[in-house]
Amino acid sequence: MARERVPRPRTRSFALRNGLQVLLAPMPESPTVSVWVWYRVGSKNERPGITGASHWVEHMLFEGSPRYAKGEIDRAVVRVGGSLNAFTDVDFTAYYTTVPREHLDVPLDIEADRMTRAFLADGEVARERTVIHSEREGNENWPEFRVEEELYELAFREHPYRWDALGHRIDIETMSAAQLREYYHRFYGPRNALLIVSGGFSPGPVAAEIRRRFAPLPTGGEEVRVAVREPPPHGERRGELRGPGTTPYLQIGFPAPALAEPETPSTIVLDAVLGGETRLFSTGPRWGRAREHPDSRLYRGLVDPGLAVRASSDWRPRVDPGLFTVQVQAAEGVSLDRLEAATLRILDRLAARGPTAREIADLRTKVRRASRLAYEGASGTGFRLGYFWVLDSLPSEDRLYSALLRVTPGEVRERARALFRPERRVVVRYRPTGEPTDG
Amino acid sequence: MAESGDPLRIAYLEAVDGLTVARQAPPRRAGSFSATYVAPAGWAFDEPGAEGTARLVAHLAAVAAGPFDRVELARRLDRLGATLTSQCAPESAELTVWGPADAWATLLGLLSEAVARPRFAPEDVAKARRQLLERQLQEATQPASRAEREFLRAVFPERHPYRGTGVGNRRSLGRLSRARLLRFHRRQFLARGGIVVLTTAARGPAVVREVRRRFGSVPTGTEPTLPSTARTAGPPARRTIDLPGRSQVEVRIGGAGLARADPRYPAAYLANEVLGGRPLLSRLFQRVRERGGLAYRAHSDLEAMRWGGYWVASAGTGADRWRKVVPMLSEELARLREEEVPARELRLVRESAIGEIPLSLEVTSDAHELAVDAAYHRLAEDHWRRWPGLLRALRPRDLREVAAAAFGPAGPVTVVAGPLEPRR
Numbered sequence: 001m002a003r004e005r006v007p008r009p010r011t012r013s014f015a016l017r018n019g020l021q022v023l024l025a026p027m028p029e030s031p032t033v034s035v036w037v038w039y040r041v042g043s044k045n046e047r048p049g050i051t052g053a054s055h056w057v058e059h060m061l062f063e064g065s066p067r068y069a070k071g072e073i074d075r076a077v078v079r080v081g082g083s084l085n086a087f088t089d090v091d092f093t094a095y096y097t098t099v100p101r102e103h104l105d106v107p108l109d110i111e112a113d114r115m116t117r118a119f120l121a122d123g124e125v126a127r128e129r130t131v132i133h134s135e136r137e138g139n140e141n142w143p144e145f146r147v148e149e150e151l152y153e154l155a156f157r158e159h160p161y162r163w164d165a166l167g168h169r170i171d172i173e174t175m176s177a178a179q180l181r182e183y184y185h186r187f188y189g190p191r192n193a194l195l196i197v198s199g200g201f202s203p204g205p206v207a208a209e210i211r212r213r214f215a216p217l218p219t220g221g222e223e224v225r226v227a228v229r230e231p232p233p234h235g236e237r238r239g240e241l242r243g244p245g246t247t248p249y250l251q252i253g254f255p256a257p258a259l260a261e262p263e264t265p266s267t268i269v270l271d272a273v274l275g276g277e278t279r280l281f282s283t284g285p286r287w288g289r290a291r292e293h294p295d296s297r298l299y300r301g302l303v304d305p306g307l308a309v310r311a312s313s314d315w316r317p318r319v320d321p322g323l324f325t326v327q328v329q330a331a332e333g334v335s336l337d338r339l340e341a342a343t344l345r346i347l348d349r350l351a352a353r354g355p356t357a358r359e360i361a362d363l364r365t366k367v368r369r370a371s372r373l374a375y376e377g378a379s380g381t382g383f384r385l386g387y388f389w390v391l392d393s394l395p396s397e398d399r400l401y402s403a404l405l406r407v408t409p410g411e412v413r414e415r416a417r418a419l420f421r422p423e424r425r426v427v428v429r430y431r432p433t434g435e436p437t438d439g
Numbered sequence: 440m441a442e443s444g445d446p447l448r449i450a451y452l453e454a455v456d457g458l459t460v461a462r463q464a465p466p467r468r469a470g471s472f473s474a475t476y477v478a479p480a481g482w483a484f485d486e487p488g489a490e491g492t493a494r495l496v497a498h499l500a501a502v503a504a505g506p507f508d509r510v511e512l513a514r515r516l517d518r519l520g521a522t523l524t525s526q527c528a529p530e531s532a533e534l535t536v537w538g539p540a541d542a543w544a545t546l547l548g549l550l551s552e553a554v555a556r557p558r559f560a561p562e563d564v565a566k567a568r569r570q571l572l573e574r575q576l577q578e579a580t581q582p583a584s585r586a587e588r589e590f591l592r593a594v595f596p597e598r599h600p601y602r603g604t605g606v607g608n609r610r611s612l613g614r615l616s617r618a619r620l621l622r623f624h625r626r627q628f629l630a631r632g633g634i635v636v637l638t639t640a641a642r643g644p645a646v647v648r649e650v651r652r653r654f655g656s657v658p659t660g661t662e663p664t665l666p667s668t669a670r671t672a673g674p675p676a677r678r679t680i681d682l683p684g685r686s687q688v689e690v691r692i693g694g695a696g697l698a699r700a701d702p703r704y705p706a707a708y709l710a711n712e713v714l715g716g717r718p719l720l721s722r723l724f725q726r727v728r729e730r731g732g733l734a735y736r737a738h739s740d741l742e743a744m745r746w747g748g749y750w751v752a753s754a755g756t757g758a759d760r761w762r763k764v765v766p767m768l769s770e771e772l773a774r775l776r777e778e779e780v781p782a783r784e785l786r787l788v789r790e791s792a793i794g795e796i797p798l799s800l801e802v803t804s805d806a807h808e809l810a811v812d813a814a815y816h817r818l819a820e821d822h823w824r825r826w827p828g829l830l831r832a833l834r835p836r837d838l839r840e841v842a843a844a845a846f847g848p849a850g851p852v853t854v855v856a857g858p859l860e861p862r863r
Contacts, residue, residue, distance in 0.1 A: 029467035031797040071729060074719035079787055081794015083718070100797040127732035130760070135735035138755045140686035141582055141857075244684040246576035276513075284522045285471065285537055285804035291522065294502075294509040303566060309573045331569045332576075362514060369520025372539060373470050377801035432580075433684070 003402045004368075008375040011385065011394075012203050018219040019191030022210055023389070025198035025381055033199035034098040035107035036382040037115070038390045040223045041187035042091045043165040044320065050175055052132065052167015053183045055088040057120070059128050060180065061095065062086075064119040073110050080106055088165045091319045092390040098379045101200035105209070108197075112213040116189050116220055125177035133173075136166045143245045143430045144327070151253045154237040155323055155426045159230040189221025190214065196386050199378030226320055230255065237426045245432030247309070248330040250339055252347075253426040254419050256324035259317040260392045265403035266415035267315050267324060272363045273355045273412065274298050274326065274346070275313030280400065283370040295362070298326065301346040307334050311343075317391050323426075324419055336429045347420045354413025364405050371401060442643055446806045447796070447823040449636070449813050452643050455651045456659045457631035462646050463638045463810035465540065466800045472543040473535060473807035476554045477634045477815050480532040480627035483600030483666045489614050491607030492623045495567050497532035499620065500628075501525040502563055505552030509563060512549075521546055523553060529600050530744055531815065532627075537804055543639050544649050550635075551653035554628055559620045568615060574606050582682055583755070586689035586856035593676040593852040594695055594749055600666045601749065629660030636814045638807040668746040680856040688761040688857030692768045693751030696845055699743040699816045705829045706837040707741055707750070707845065712788045713780050713838065714771060715739025715752055720788055722771050723752060731767065733760045745816065750845050758861040765853060772851055775842040779835035793827040 009025045016022065046053050064070045077084045082099035084107070097107035139145040149164050156162035166172075195214065197206055233255065257263040272278045276293020284291075293299055298311035310329040316322055326347070330339045375381045388397045443450065444464045452460040465472070482493040501523045503509040516523055521538025536550040578584040588604055595602035607615075635654065637646055697707055708716075715723035715738040727737035734756040742748045752768045780788075799805045813822045 027468070031466070031800050071725070075787070078717065078720050078791045079794070081791055081796065081798065083795065083798060098798055098801075100794060130732045130757070131728055131735050134687070134733070134756055134760075137686035137757055138735055244580050244682060246573050246580060283517065283520050285473075285802060291524065292502075293513060295513050304562070306565065306569060309566075309570045329573065332572055362517060366517040366520075369518065369539075372520055376470060376803070377805075379801060 003398065004405055005398045006371045006374055006401050009198070009381060012207070014207065016190060016211065016215050018215065018217055019221070020214050020217070021194045022207070023194060023196045023385060024203045024206060025196065025385060026201055026203050027199050027378055027381065030200035030378045031101060032098050032378045033101045033104045033197065033201050034096060034378040034382040035104070035111060036094060036096045036196040036198070036386050037111050038194045038196070038386040039093045039188060039221070040192050040390060041093055042089045043163060043167070044090050044160040044226050045187060045224055046160060046163070046167070049171060050179055050183065051163045051171045052165070053175060053180060054093055055165050055167060056128065056132055056175065057180055057184050057188070058086045058088045058093050059132065060120045060125065060184070061114045061118050063124040063128065064121060065114040065117050067113045068110060070124060076106055076110065082106065090161055090165055094386060094390070096379065096382060104197070104201055104206065108209060108213055111195065112217065115193065115214070116217050118184060120177060120181045120184055122177045125180055129172065136169065136172065139166065143241070143243060143249050143432070146241055146243065147249060147251045147428045147430050150239045150241060151251050151325065151426055151428045152323065154239055154428065155253050155255065156230055158228050159320060160226060160228070161318070161320065161322060185220070186222055187224070189219065190217050191219055192221030192223045194386060194389050196382045198382040198385065230321065233424050235423050239428040240431060241428065242431045242433050245430060247332050247432065248334070248336045248339060249430040250328045250330070250336060250343065251325055251428050252340075252343060253323040253325045254424050256315055256322055256419065258319055258321045259396065261321070263415060265400060265407050266411045267419070268404060269355070269360070269363055269407045269412050270350070270415055270419065271313050271315040271324065272366070273350065273359050275311070277312070278367065279314065279316060281367040281370045281374070281404070283366065297346050297350060298328070298343070302328060302339070302342060306331055307339055307342050319391055336431065340427065340429070347416070351413065351416040351420050354409045354416065357409060360407065360409050360412070367401070367404050445824070446638070446800050447809070448821050449810045450643060450820055452647050455630065455647065455654060456657070458650070458654055458657065459634040459814065460647060460650050461634065461636045461810060461814040462643055463636065463806065465638050465640055465803045466806050469803045470540055471537060471803040472540040472546060472639050473537045473803050474547055474550050474635065474637045474639070475533055475535040475807065475811045476550055477531050477533050477636070477811065478554070478628045479530065479632045479663050480623070481528050481530040482603060482605030483529045484623070484627055484663060485605070485607070488611055489619060490603060490611040491571055491605065491615055492619060493532060494527045494571060494605045495564070495615055496557070496620050496623050497525040497527040497534070498567050499559055499563055500553045500557040500624070501534055503558040503560055505556040507552070508558065508560065515549065519545065521549070523549060527605060528744070529605070530746065533811070540640065543641060547637070547649055548653050551657070554654065555657045557624060559617050559624075561617055564615070564617050564620065568612050571606055572609065572612055575608065578604065578606060580682065582685050582687060582689040582857040585680055585682065586691045586854050589678050589680060589856060590691040590693070590751060590852060590854045591749070593678055593854060594693070600668060600746065627663060628657070630654065630657045631660050632662035633657070634814050636807070636811045638803050638810055665746065677853040678855070679859060681859045682857050685858050687755050688758055688855060688859070690754045690756065690761055690765055690768060691751050691854040692765070692772060692851050693739070693749060694845060694851045696741055696743060696748035696750035698745060698747050700745070701743070703837075703841045704743055706833050706841040707743065709785070709789060709792065709830060709833055710775055710838040710842045711739055711741035711750065712792055713784065714775050716741065717788050717791055720791060723754070723768065726771060727754055727764060727767055731763070733764050733767070758858045761855055761857070765855065769851070769853070776839065777843075779839050782835065785835055785838070789830050789833070793830060796823070796826070
């Protein structure tokens with residue numbers, strides 16, 4: 001049987017001598033062009049004491065480089081009607097700029113300038129410290145963030161997935177500009193980066209322009225694979241947090257495979273059966289939007305009978321083995337004990353009996369249909385291409401897609417049995433307290 | 440005349456039994472289709488004591504309709520590779536279907552089922568009520584939601600349609616029976632007063648034919664009466680809500696704004712972009728984050744609706760910093776009211792706003808939002824083509840005048856919600 005592939009724009013790739021990999025995805029009708037630079041550095045490359053360094057460096061790359069003084073990057077892009085941003089993950093850091101197609105030179109100039117020569121000046125680092133604090137505080141306002149952070153701290157004792165990409169509060173307070181510069185110079189550079197251009201442009205001239213701007217950059221940027229492997233857990237780990245909130249909230253996690261591992265397709269199916277959604281092949285504009293999946297197991301087992309107001313599952317693609325998680329927000333009056341017991345029953349049932357043939361058939365249809373519109377728009381295309389590349393490789397998308405369409409109910413049952421063992425479980429519960437007072 | 444293939448123009452087609460029909464060409468090579476039905480069914484139309492009705496009706500219409508219960512509808516959408524979503528606002532409710540362009544007629548059929556025949560199954564109603572109750576709790580305890588709620592309450596008087604957030608209260612939720620939802624639906628989801636906007640390559644006559652076929656069962660009705668939007672300016676209000684145990688303080692400063700149809704809207708739009716609307720360039724971002732290092736988020740929003748609106752500057756900051764941030768936001772509002780924007784700054788912000796229009800045409804769903812906005816506000820078919828000219832015609836004085844008028848003699852309202860004192 002011929003392998004099925006995800007329909008995507010034709011791409012052209014090449015590498016410069018300094019190691020920079022380049023991927024061009026021309027979409028001739030597109031009114032915009034999107035430039036993405038993906039670096040293989042994320043919070044997994046940090047160590048205690050400098051947690052959050054990747055994220056902080058990301059902020060600093062907007063704060064000054066030889067051709068762009070502080071604020072100039074923003075002005076240069078916004079002036080031509082473009083939009084730009086960046087984000088830091090545990091495995092990678094990505095920068096993107098989308099502009100009307102006639103302004104492609106603007107993002108190329110910016111990225112070439114800051115790839116190896118960002119200043120990370122002392123004063124700017126000091127000023128940004130409170131901004132980073134503030135970003136973290138904004139997340140801390142949500143119990144979901146606090147619970148997830150606790151869950152990963154409990155699940156990982158050795159591997160740096162233990163901490164969130166925002167880093168620990170204490171490290172944000174103490175990290176120095178010199179430490180950030182050292183981190184930047186170690187990991188940033190052509191050898192550890194992928195440059196993607198997607199949208200309305202002609203590949204020939206743009207390839208020449210990229211060579212002109214990026215080839216003179218010095219070889220640099222180190223890809224460091226994390227050598228640490230998380231030892232398997234030998235017993236359930238639990239945590240409980242208290243704080244302001246609405247109703248009790250619960251997350252349960254289990255060690256799960258990395259993107260490149262052979263168990264991944266059946267894990268993705270498990271995610272879809274439980275929560276109704278697959279992170280890599282979801283339906284909807286711009287990679288889908290959060291919505292209810294009334295035919296998912298968690299919804300039927302928790303939301304339908306009135307135990308929860310929301311229930312979802314999540315497996316995130318990772319370079320190293322990560323977590324498979326379940327998130328449940330209780331309905332008012334439902335205790336955490338009852339909620340947890342009901343959630344675990346759903347997982348146990350799936351491990352005992354596996355999914356139905358219909359669930360598998362529905363999932364295949366869903367994945368096939370979702371993939372048809374996965375590459376719409378220059379920005380979305382740059383994101384999707386880079387995401388697969390940075391976490392594994394470009395061909396991994398087709399491999400995964402093809403494998404997903406072949407997963408059997410038996411394989412999913414076996415995966416559930418291996419995954420949902422009680423001794424591998426991590427549970428964090430959030431108990432809301434306190435009432436607000438009017439001042 | 441040949442039909443426009445320009446996504447920046449919409450075409451008002453022949454109305455169907457009073458239902459306004461608008462078509463927009465999709466971006467080139469787009470593989471997807473979007474259609475939205477907008478009804479005058481926002482929470483402004485909730486009966487007193489039954490707040491929450493509009494939100495539940497909009498939500499449930501997209502859950503189960505016509506021959507499809509909630510599971511069947513979800514499966515049908517998955518089989519098509521489509522989504523059906525709902526939104527509710529003070530004035531209106533929107534149902535939007537998105538999916539592959541070659542299935543556009545089928546998708547329109549699903550949308551029409553949601554509009555004309557939502558099921559409101561008792562178990563779905565009970566579930567949605569539980570979800571809304573959790574949302575109420577969030578509004579009370581989560582700094583961002585709480586600040587938003589208190590801001591609206593401070594700006595708009597009792598019974599004003601923009602005063603609430605549509606989630607109701609515990610007592611009103613208890614009253615939301617299936618019969619009440621059906622009654623609201625019958626009264627508000629009509630052809631007259633409703634709008635259908637399609638972003639499709641299908642030609643106008645085919646669109647009208649399909650809308651007539653699919654929406655024929657929607658009763659014509661009469662357009663609902665507008666709620667009163669009269670408001671009396673109160674004294675400038677300042678509210679602080681202590682939410683101990685949270686990490687971040689949310690600040691809101693602003694007041695009532697103007698309606699979208701107001702001829703001063705372009706000036707207000709650009710004034711807001713200068714203040715805090717334009718990412719990265721705006722004064723709030725530059726002063727509070729870039730120079731002050733005091734907050735991760737500092738921005739402003741201009742909500743211009745049919746009957747009026749509001750204008751609000753926002754920031755999320757720490758318990759030890761909000762006392763510095765509040766005066767900064769106030770000063771920037773005052774500067775906009777009192778001083779003309781320098782020509783260079785105005786040019787930069789204006790050209791940025793104009794330059795970003797192509798970014799809205801990357802994908803169908805984004806282009807579609809422009810069309811829905813134009814159709815809902817009854818703007819000209821070529822509004823988005825004319826938009827750059829409207830912005831370029833503005834002078835610094837226009838921005839100052841619209842800002843000066845916006846908050847009235849009472850001045851802006853200030854709301855602070857979060858942990859008011861740092862943790863010890």
